[in-house]
Each structure stands twice: as structure tokens, then as C-alpha cells.
Amino acid sequence: MTQIETGNILNGLIPRPARVIPTGYRLSVDSLNSIRVPSELQHLGNKLVKSFQYFGKVIRITASEDATVTLDLDRTLAAEGWKIEISQEAIHIYGGSHAGIFYAFSAMRQILALGFARGNSLAFFDCGTIEDNPRFEWRGLLLDSARHFQSKEKLKEVIRLIADWRLNVFHWHLSDAQGFRLPSDIVPAPEDGLCYTRKDLKEIAALAAEHFVRIVPELDMPGHSNYLLRRFPQYACDPLHPGAEFCLGNTGARFFIKSLLSEMMEFFPDSPIIHLGGDEAGTANWENCPKCRAALQQAGLSRMRELENQFMNEMSRHVITCGRRPMVWCTDSVHPADTIVQAWQSVNEIYRNYPHGNQMVNSVHYCYYFDYPANSSEPRLAWMPELSDENVYQASEPLAEMSDRLFGVEACLWTEIVPEWRVLPKIISRLPAFAENAWSRIEHKNWHDFQRRKMQLEAVGYTA
Numbered sequence: 001m002t003q004i005e006t007g008n009i010l011n012g013l014i015p016r017p018a019r020v021i022p023t024g025y026r027l028s029v030d031s032l033n034s035i036r037v038p039s040e041l042q043h044l045g046n047k048l049v050k051s052f053q054y055f056g057k058v059i060r061i062t063a064s065e066d067a068t069v070t071l072d073l074d075r076t077l078a079a080e081g082w083k084i085e086i087s088q089e090a091i092h093i094y095g096g097s098h099a100g101i102f103y104a105f106s107a108m109r110q111i112l113a114l115g116f117a118r119g120n121s122l123a124f125f126d127c128g129t130i131e132d133n134p135r136f137e138w139r140g141l142l143l144d145s146a147r148h149f150q151s152k153e154k155l156k157e158v159i160r161l162i163a164d165w166r167l168n169v170f171h172w173h174l175s176d177a178q179g180f181r182l183p184s185d186i187v188p189a190p191e192d193g194l195c196y197t198r199k200d201l202k203e204i205a206a207l208a209a210e211h212f213v214r215i216v217p218e219l220d221m222p223g224h225s226n227y228l229l230r231r232f233p234q235y236a237c238d239p240l241h242p243g244a245e246f247c248l249g250n251t252g253a254r255f256f257i258k259s260l261l262s263e264m265m266e267f268f269p270d271s272p273i274i275h276l277g278g279d280e281a282g283t284a285n286w287e288n289c290p291k292c293r294a295a296l297q298q299a300g301l302s303r304m305r306e307l308e309n310q311f312m313n314e315m316s317r318h319v320i321t322c323g324r325r326p327m328v329w330c331t332d333s334v335h336p337a338d339t340i341v342q343a344w345q346s347v348n349e350i351y352r353n354y355p356h357g358n359q360m361v362n363s364v365h366y367c368y369y370f371d372y373p374a375n376s377s378e379p380r381l382a383w384m385p386e387l388s389d390e391n392v393y394q395a396s397e398p399l400a401e402m403s404d405r406l407f408g409v410e411a412c413l414w415t416e417i418v419p420e421w422r423v424l425p426k427i428i429s430r431l432p433a434f435a436e437n438a439w440s441r442i443e444h445k446n447w448h449d450f451q452r453r454k455m456q457l458e459a460v461g462y463t464a
């Protein structure tokens with residue numbers, strides 16, 4: 001048989017699997033003709049049939065024992081884990097759960113693209129076993145729909161795309177200085193009409209669930225709230241100049257925000273985690289406000305940052321009372337141990353919070369902010385560093401002994417200068433590198449090997 005210069009197909013996958021054991025044999029695609037799928041996995045089986053069809057290979061679903069492709073759950077595998085066994089006669093695909101099968105398919109699509117690179121009649125697969133499960137439970141992407149709005153259809157494309165690269169968290173930034181995008185009964189709809197309807201939210205949640213993606217909605221507070229305060233100036237320190245921060249000494253403001261949070265939880269009944277923002281609030285308005293100063297004194301505190309922390313804790317307790325879990329951006333404050341903290345300014349934030357027992361997500365900006373330009377030709381703000389896919393791949397890692405509290409990683413696409421039509425290109429250019437960081441074992445990472453696999457997949461026309 002001809003030597004194939006591209007190497008073993010099983011070593012061509014992104015993210016790199018935990019374990020690959022090639023046998024040196026080959027399976028000719030000609031011999032594959034049928035797939036056996038347990039009834040509970042029927043909808044997933046159809047997806048695989050379609051993937052084969054895409055490459056011109058017709059494969060029919062059968063109940064017969066001698067099917068050449070089989071699909072099964074294997075509860076001994078990790079929940080998101082999967083296994084593919086390719087022998088000279090058959091392909092067996094196993095998942096620890098439906099999500100595991102879904103992730104096995106994402107690997108299968110790459111195997112198909114590499115195997116069918118010479119066309120249907122010459123197609124083959126290398127034989128062997130691949131066993132895989134993710135390094136991190138939290139593999140996220142943040143999309144900012146407040147600065148620039150994206151249509152429901154664009155959001156669906158984004159969710160499908162990230163799921164193909166095995167991300168499982170869609171962190172949705174829905175409120176900021178430029179807009180509040182939920183169909184609220186409390187906040188009037190924006191004049192430009194750019195907000196989601198209840199029906200949109202349901203459709204997006206259903207699509208996310210079907211792709212094993214969890215939605216984490218965010219209401220940023222007490223800063224980043226200019227839009228809400230322009231409409232409700234009575235909750236600002238100075239109603240004539242509402243600014244960006246809610247007044248911390250205004251009980252009406254606290255009640256208002258809790259109502260918005262309760263409404264948000266109603267919009268996202270299946271989201272166990274609610275993000276409360278908490279970043280970049282200025283203290284100047286609070287320092288000059290008699291209400292804030294009185295609240296500070298009454299609470300027996302000396303600094304406005306402490307009062308802010310007390311406010312954030314009150315909001316996070318509200319979320320807990322409603323049966324959800326709070327998450328915040330990292331600041332200098334300490335949060336109750338049940339709050340998830342998202343590091344964004346530096347890896348030191350992970351070290352600083354570690355002793356307090358919080359679970360943490362790594363979104364450090366110089367590693368994972370996808371609004372930064374991927375190369376020198378992309379538009380940027382003057383202060384933005386360049387963030388190539390190599391920079392993403394070589395992202396800072398916290399010390400290994402802190403891994404027990406590191407929930408995972410999340411890339412963030414802020415949209416100050418990213419209109420809707422640039423959203424997908426901004427994500428796609430760095431997504432494979434990010435996906436490998438999120439999924440693969442750190443000891444298996446190698447930039448040159450990653451580049452080889454990426455170029456190979458691109459060369460055979462693989463797109464997620």
C-alpha cells in the first residue's frame with residue numbers, strides 16, 4: 001500500500017485527545033455501509049449519517065448486529081468523555097453521556113475530513129483507539145451583546161460553532177453602558193428595538209441545550225450601568241448626572257436590581273449560574289453622595305470599596321436564595337466561597353483568591369480577550385495588545401497546585417469595536433487554539449504539533 005505522507009489520521013485531531021493508540025492497520029471506507037444506533041441515541045445517530053453523507057458516503061441505519069459502525073453509551077467513561085475504536089472491519093463509538101457522544105462526533109468529523117481527503121473511492125481510516133475526556137469542566141466563550149447587538153441567527157451560529165470545538169459555556173453579557181437587551185417588563189424597550197424577545201431567548205436556550213452548551217447570563221453591576229441609569233436616574237447618586245454606577249445608599253436601587261435579577265432568572269430557567277459583573281465601578285460618585293456616605297457610616301465601614309463589596313454580597317445572597325449560584329469578575333474584594341470568581345486582569349488574581357476557597361475561571365485579558373486584534377491588520381484601540389492564535393495557545397497557566405479550584409477557561413469577545421459582521425471572524429481565528437487549551441491535557445500541548453494539525457485540517461477543507 002502507498003505510504004501516506006500526512007501521517008496517522010488519529011494524530012491529526014484538534015483538540016488533541018488524551019490517549020491515542022494506533023494499531024498500524026487501515027480500514028477501507030468501502031466496507032462501511034451500516035450504522036446501529038440505540039433508540040435513545042437516534043437523533044445523534046442521524047447527525048453522524050449526515051456527516052458521512054457530506055463526504056459522499058451513504059450509510060444506512062440498521063438494527064442488525066453486524067453493523068459496521070456502532071454507537072453506544074458507556075457509563076464507565078467520564079460524563080463528557082468518549083472513545084472511538086477503529087478496527088479493520090468496523091468503527092465503534094462510545095460516550096459517557098449524550099454529551100460524550102456529541103464530542104466523539106466532533107472528533108469523527110475531523111477523522112472523516114482527513115480520511116476522505118482523496119475522495120470517496122480512495123478513502124481510508126487508520127485503525128486504533130482514541131480515548132478522551134476534557135481537562136476543564138468550564139470551557140467558555142463570552143459574547144457581549146450590549147455594546148453591539150447581534151441577531152438571534154448570529155447567536156445561533158456562534159453557539160453551533162463553539163459547540164463544534166467542544167466549548168460548553170456561553171456567557172452572555174446583556175447589559176452595559178450602551179444597552180440592556182432583555183425583553184424586560186421593568187425596563188422599557190430601547191428606541192432602536194435592539195433587544196431579544198422572549199421567543200428569541202427560548203429558541204437560543206433550546207439550541208444551546210441541544211449542543212450541550214450552558215448559558216450564563218450577566219447583569220453587570222454596580223458599574224457599567226449607564227443605560228439603566230439614564231432610564232432610572234432616581235437610582236443614581238446624582239439624578240441630574242446619573243453616570244455609570246448605581247447609588248449604594250439607595251434602598252430603592254437595591255430593590256430594583258434584585259427585581260431585574262429575578263426577572264433574568266425567569267428568562268433563563270435552566271441557567272444554574274448568574275453572573276453579577278462587579279467590575280470597574282468608579283468610587284467618585286459614591287464619595288460625593290450623602291446617601292452613600294450615610295450608608296457607609298451605618299454599616300460601620302471606612303472605605304467605599306467595602307460598601308461596594310457589601311452590596312455585591314447582598315446581590316449574590318439574593319441569587320443564592322433563588323436557588324442559583326453567583327459569579328463575579330475579580331476585584332480586590334473577597335467574596336463568599338460559593339461565588340465563582342472570574343480572573344481577567346492577571347493570573348495573580350487566581351493566586352490571590354485561592355486561599356478564600358472560590359472556584360475560578362481564567363479569562364486573563366492578555367491571553368483570552370478576543371476583541372484584541374489577532375494580527376496587525378485588524379482594527380484596534382490604541383491600548384490593545386495583539387493576540388495571535390499562538391499567544392492564545394501559549395496562555396499563562398496558574399500553578400498546578402491551584403488546579404483544584406480552577407473551574408476552567410473562558411475567551412471573551414467584547415464588542416466596543418466589533419460590529420455583528422465581525423463577530424465570527426474574530427472568534428474563528430483563535431478558536432482551535434483556545435479549544436485545545438480548554439480541552440486537552442497541559443502535558444500534551446505543543447505549539448508546533450498544534451500548527452501541523454491545524455494546517456492539515458485546513459488543507460483538507462475541514463471547517464467546524
Ligand SMILES: [Zn+2]
Binds near residue numbers: 286289290
Ligand atoms: Zn450614592
